[in-house]
Amino acid sequence: MNLPVALVEALRQQARDAARNAYAPYSRFAVGAAVLTDKGEIYSGANIENASFGLSICAERNAIFHAVARGARKIVAVAVYTKTPQATTPCGACRQVLAEFGRDALVICFTDIEAAEQRHSLAELLPRPFGPESL
Template sequence: MNIDTKQLLSAAEAVSHAAYAPYSKFSVGAAVLADDGRVFTGVNVENASYGLTICAERSAVFAAVAAGATRLVAVAIYTPTPKPASPCGACRQVLAEFAENMQVLLGCQGDEIAEYTLDELLPEQFKL
């Protein structure tokens, strides 16, 4: 599948403005691309009880699953940082549940873009 990296990163950046981050002020946006070409977005949603916060990556994956998309091929993550920031371990494992080896695109406020495969970021994925 041909992945339009600019479009996916643009979707992640655009949705980041909808994040609910009153505590950290760290608004993250994510966009996942399903194998059928659909794009699903998500944002981080914080909670006063910090453990109940959800990351943007998992929010996007859950939106995809709710729409019936369970085969993902790429994710774009936008963070309000000078350098790209990598997804946390929990998000990496959730992404691995729905992809054999997806492309991971990391964008930020600057022009720098980092590209990885999920296998590079999570080489020993837990699978049943």
């Protein structure tokens, strides 16, 4: 999927901005994510950790839930920002949650190093998701 450059830049900016609000005192691994809906709206999220580690939430799921809570039901792209030398792809849980709302979504993983950017389809990252057809 090809998105207009300006739209990709808007996604990147919101993901980067969201990472500043990450609450990651335990891992010190701040992540920001921004999702683009089929209506052209962008919603962002950051990872939020908890002293009870299992209660932590990833930036990607936070952004997806933010979008869905605002009424979105279809996500066409997600940008994931980390301040690391290499781009970071979403964890398995986030891939599965994204599959619920954007099975064809474009996943843009980026850092401050332009050459590190990776683009994947969700189908590439999660080839056989669990879905309604599995029930």
